[in-house]
Amino acid sequence: MTESIRSPRVRASELVGRGWLNTGGKNLDLEALRGKIVVLDFWTLCCINCLHVLDELRPLEEEFSDILVTVGVHSPKFEHEADPKALAAAVDRYDIQHPILDDPELTTWQAYTARAWPTLVVIDPEGYIVAHLSGEGHVQGLISLVRELAEEHEQKGTLHRGDGPYVPRPKPEGTFAFPGKAVELPAEFADGERSFLVTDTARHRLVQVKDDFETALATFGGPEKGWADGGATAARFNEPQGLALVPAELREKLGYDVVVADSVNHRLRGLHLASGTVTTLAGSGVQRLIDGQNVRNADPNEIVDGADPLTVALSSPWDILWSSRAEKFIIAMAGTHQIFSFEPVSGQVKVFAGTGAEGLKDGAADASWFAQSSGLAEAADGTLWVADSETSALRSISFEGDTVQVSTAVGRGLFDFGFVDGDAEQARMQHCLGVTVLPDQSVAVADTYNGAIRRFDPATGELTTLARGFDEPSDVLCEPTEDGGTRLVVVEANAHQLVRVNLPEKAQKVNEGASQTARPATQLAGETLELVSRFTAPSGQKLDYRWGDPTQLKVSSTPEEFIVEGAGTSQGLTRSLKLNPEITEAVLHITARAAACDGEPGGEIPDHAACHLYQQDWGIPVKVTGNASDETELTLDLRGVNS
Incomplete structure (x- = not known):
């Protein structure tokens, strides 16, 4: 058997919640799923990482449609997300094509000891847990595991092929389906009349409407998701979000009038309104930081000066505007918790603010933290205002000299x-x-x-x-x-x-x-805490030790004073922390990374082998109890199984 992400089998807990969606009104239980390979996807509708996993799982669900059932377990973060109407809308908006368990009290979340959104749990056809994974980027390992399980249980006679329990919901009708962002267009683009351009997100298109917000003047792209440049009917988007008008003096030179944040395609697109032509301006289509073809030992936030913008990896651009002060487009890069910039004449893409750590931290732009920034606006003095969604915050970016x-x-x-x-x-x-x-x-x-x-x-x-x-x-x-x-x-x-x-x-x-x-906060005994992040390279890959330890752990906290010793970034996936006895509640911010290259265990890594950077971020609320029976060690899995 090839190296995999499997663990010793543990009997799966029952699926308990308020109700089910995408099942035609039926309630499911583990007995009803017996004979199928089941992937539990613990998610919440606000979480950008969870949305990434929804898209990662789609090809897996398609390839193994007769033997695999994904069950989304919706365990909400925000109060609003516990509203069943909000959950149903999110299921429709993101076109989720598998059963969803509504888990508003986090009952099933706690039964499966989930620590982070998203978490994936794999259950074999006999009802045993065989893998427990946090974060994104696990699809290749899951494909290998599903193939192993299919072969094993086919031989045992415990694998049942056939249709799963998914029943689709009706689609919304009308001019828009979950519109995302809008911008008013100059009158020249509607024969002297006022009009608006709107991202019709769930139909993967842009709609230009009259002043009444109902009469469509033109559509660009859609209704199916995809990525294609070309004319208005040939172009394809995938859940487009933000829009920004190009300054009038640049439109003829650049050849487009509007820049579009094409979120799930991880690209910036240009739209020429008169012709309907759509072009790709920036983004390779590879999601940034998640198992990308990143250079070994390079800072994944670094973008080489002069790089072709079409080779730069982006991650869920959500909003965009033209900054008159910076003289470039500013992008809310929700997927990496950063603010990017795009200079359209040179094509230069750069990180404008944010380290990539998820949280709320002020200060110099290159040391600040954001959390899934999703909205942008510019004040008269050039100050940029940012809707920072995961911290429910309004942030500002100001220019003070240089x-x-x-x-x-x-x-x-x-x-x-x-x-x-x-x-x-x-x-x-x-x-x-x-x-x-x-x-x-x-x-x-x-x-x-x-x-x-x-x-x-x-x-x-x-x-x-x-x-x-x-x-x-x-x-x-x-x-x-x-x-x-x-x-x-x-x-x-x-x-x-x-x-x-x-x-x-x-x-x-x-x-x-x-x-x-x-x-629930993780209960800590206090004084000290041992951190362990486990990593197993997928089949066909091995850790790359050619330049030293290829793993890294970055640890900080809110408030910063919670960690007395052990904060910072260093090689290795273990860390000893000394905690401040005067602080009893905090949030630990942990980032684990590992670099692996194509190659078989025991052999040399071939020249020109493809190398992959794996990264997972956790924000974990903790509470120090002083009780010796509570946690003194916190084990997290970059790839592997939580104990």
């Missing part, structure tokens, strides 16, 4: 959220996705999971509520009125529409409470 600084206006961290107006210390939002700057230079935020539009005033540091009652607003725009005033255009994703909202004379003051993620 330096770029990152600050937080509202937000506290990965696991803190709520619906509270007030000063920055007490104010809370819940997974915000869109942002725009109002004429008075205050900031309107699409507070997505609260179904509200909020307003932050930089002059006073106060957050208030402008309007509420929306169904997952994903973007917000400013629109001038005929009388010289301003109103808002809200992209209401789950209602499949754009709506206009007048600015109220007086904003609301809401206080519905601050919350923390219901995910």
